[in-house]
Amino acid sequence: MKKLLKPASLLFNILCLLVFFLTGVFFAGWIEAGKNQGLAAGAIVLGWGVLFAGLAFIVSFFLTYHLVHKKIVIGNWVLLGCLLLGYGITYYRYQQRQEIREEESGPYREKPTVPIQKPDQQGMLISLVSNMSASHFQNTDPGMGFFSPNIFDKPTLYFYNRPNLEKSILEHAPQDSVTFIKNEYNQFEIATAPPWLVPEILKMDYDILYFKIKSVTEEFVEVIVNAQTGQTAYLSKQAGKVMYWPEFLLRVNSVELLPDTGEKVKTRALPTSSDVQTTYAFLRPVKIQADWAQVILLNQDLQEVGRGWIRWRREGHLLIRFNLLS
Structure with a gap:
């Protein structure tokens, strides 16, 4: 029992706790444990660190009980080196993120435009x-x-x-x-x-x-x-x-059927349905259903004169042209 209370043994326990906490955090990042978890991501990553640290802390007591004093001292130096390395990596990543945030919050100057x-x-x-x-x-x-x-x-x-x-x-x-x-x-x-x-x-x-x-x-x-x-x-x-x-x-002002497509305004969203015979000047989409769009038929005074359906896309190709402003 006295062996467990020696300064070298106690330092070994603490270093194991810290080193394996960082190991758990790095492992969580490597397996992307917090990805797509929203606000819970930080808690999940922290949980992995606590899990690794807890297991290592328990195992460290068994090691200090069975290892000779000289090996415990050597282990302390190894763990201290690992701790400093982990701190260096963490600090470097933090600095990188800070630089990116600063670049995005101010005008970009590295490459002149x-x-x-x-x-x-x-x-x-x-x-x-x-x-x-x-x-x-x-x-x-x-x-x-x-x-x-x-x-x-x-x-x-x-x-x-x-x-x-x-x-x-x-x-x-x-x-x-x-x-x-x-x-x-x-x-x-x-x-x-x-x-x-x-x-x-x-x-x-x-x-x-x-x-x-x-x-x-x-x-x-x-x-x-x-x-x-x-x-x-x-x-x-x-x-x-x-x-x-x-x-x-649904945001454009109006659309037009391209003349060389042969498309017409239909009464329903079916190619076999009958054509709308109402004369119109503009078409304004109000509903999109797959490759079909329900449209309002407008006259020159932008007054509604009817409604119908048009096929706006076929096999990935547009069958219309759009007008954003008029």
């Missing part, structure tokens, strides 16, 4: 992408929908290149960014942007900026950042709103 301040430059970019919004999607992959950045609350939009999708976005550093400012008319403008930036839809005088979505993950959304070349980048989901095609169509 191209300023877009001259009206002719911005106007050229707007003209380029606005012309693509009408029927551009008919012969191209329409993607999953659109991502609209929240430029009102987050004036800097960060781009990530090939992130590790199994890790948190806090563990990634952005590769580039686009920044927004308000002009003298209290309208948002692009202040700086990468030279390759060509969004799918851009009309800053109406605060409209949409990127076409290629894929989504738990924390990231992959978007096409150059509508001409198909170049993609990743954005944080928290930086804006993900709108899949059904939700996006």
Whole structure:
């Protein structure tokens, strides 16, 4: 019993407790024990640390009872080295997370972007992408929908290149960014942007900026950042709103059936149903059901003259063009 109360034995017990607590925490991170657990994630990781520490603390009493004093001293030095190593790793990870948070809370400066301040430059970019919004999607992959950045609350939009999708976005550093400012008319403008930036839809005088979505993950959304070349980048989901095609169509002002598709307004969401004979000027979606959309038929005065159904998509290809503003 006296052997258990010697300073070296007591130090061995304490070091085992601390070292294996860190081991349990690292093990929980390795197996992603707290992933998708929300507020309970911290408690789960802490629980693994306590479990490892408790078992090691109990075993340490048996070891100090049976080991000779010299081996206990050597064990103390080994455990102390492991403790310092674990502390160093923990501190390094903490510093990395702090740097990422600082980068995301302030303007990104590591990689300079191209300023877009001259009206002719911005106007050229707007003209380029606005012309693509009408029927551009008919012969191209329409993607999953659109991502609209929240430029009102987050004036800097960060781009990530090939992130590790199994890790948190806090563990990634952005590769580039686009920044927004308000002009003298209290309208948002692009202040700086990468030279390759060509969004799918851009009309800053109406605060409209949409990127076409290629894929989504738990924390990231992959978007096409150059509508001409198909170049993609990743954005944080928290930086804006993900709108899949059904939700996006319910937000547009009107849609039109492309003339070369042969599609007509139907009385029901069936290809064999009869055509609606009412004359109309515009179609406004009010309900999406799979590849069909229920629409309100409007005349030139935007008054309802009837209702019907249109097929807006077939085999992944759009059968309509949309109008965001009119």
